[in-house]
Amino acid sequence: MQVSTKFSDGFTFSGPAPERMNGRLAMVSFVAALAVELSKGQDVFAQLSNGGIPLFLGTSILLSVASLIPLLKGVTVESKSKGLMTSDAEVWNGRLAMLGLVALAFTEYVTGGTLV
Template identity: 75%
Template sequence: MEFGGPVPERINGRLAMIGFVAAIAVELSKGQDLFAQITEGGGVTWFVGTSVLLSVASLVPLFKGVRAEAKTEGIMNADAELWNGRLAMLGLVALAFTEYVIGGTLV
């Protein structure tokens, strides 16, 4: 649970993966950019609720003694999850920056 440990990065990565997919889905379906989704669409309430729910759900296996690092075989392993989370974090930042620069939706 310490700052440099794997738990904070896993939780942030999971939230970023869901956030990135949700942001692109809303852009495609409603045509709202990321900033409009957050300010006009009630996005803050959904973000806080989802963050709390996923954070607690991510900690349950840890409290039961199950370590995500133990899963090392197959394509759905601990390293793949970390890298997907990192890429999703970068994707959200890139999406926000691009939309800010062009002044509208990306897709």
């Protein structure tokens, strides 16, 4: 299935790029935040203040470009969905990761320490 390959069409409010890219970034960020917390004992805010912002920006750029390449070639995510790895599952996992990351940061802020 082909979609519009115009850059501006991909980034409209209901376009294919915004939620997928944010969801993918949230999934990577949530897992990375928990991994660093478990290995180094740093909460999310400490991770950001100890050099995490350049790493976050670099990861954001890399995931954005990797997500845009197929989109700009006209390939839909739905056309690549198979078995458990469906486009709907990716959207829901991304949404849950967004909520999880916010909940993690909020809980750590309120408690004043790491979650794990």
